[in-house]
Amino acid sequence: MIQYKIKEYLHSRGIVFPHAWLLKNAEFTSTKATKYLSGKQKFINREDLSFLCGVLNCTPNDLMYWEDTPRMKLPPTHPCHTQLSVPPKNADWKKLLRNVDPNLATEVYNMLVTERDGGQNKKEAE
Secondary structure, eight states, X not given: OEEEOHHHHHHHTTOSOHHHHHHHHSXXXXXXXXXXXXXXOOOOOHHHHXXXXXXXXXXXXXXXXXXXXXXXXXXXXXXXXXXXXXXXXXXXHHHHHHTSOHHHHHXXXXXXXXXXXXXXXXXXXX
């Protein structure tokens, strides 16, 4: 069954507070934002999906993934499996970062700065 990964996609784009982002940028109500982020929403209307794709500069495929159910199992080669990627297991960066060893956090930060700057400002990060 097609599932939505709006929260995970927003986190992957560096949006730390997806609920607040949806309220401000997508002009969703608090109730609608909560439903979309909870993963329990069974459908998203076309207008909301179109708006999200527009403001996030993405496609609907970026916001959905396939999950087999007892009633509907698809072979691994089916386009729903190959074109709709499953969200990462731990997409909540806030929770993940709270438990990171400070030395590892510094190392990751330096790698990100190096990647962002193409290696030019590595010394500034240290």
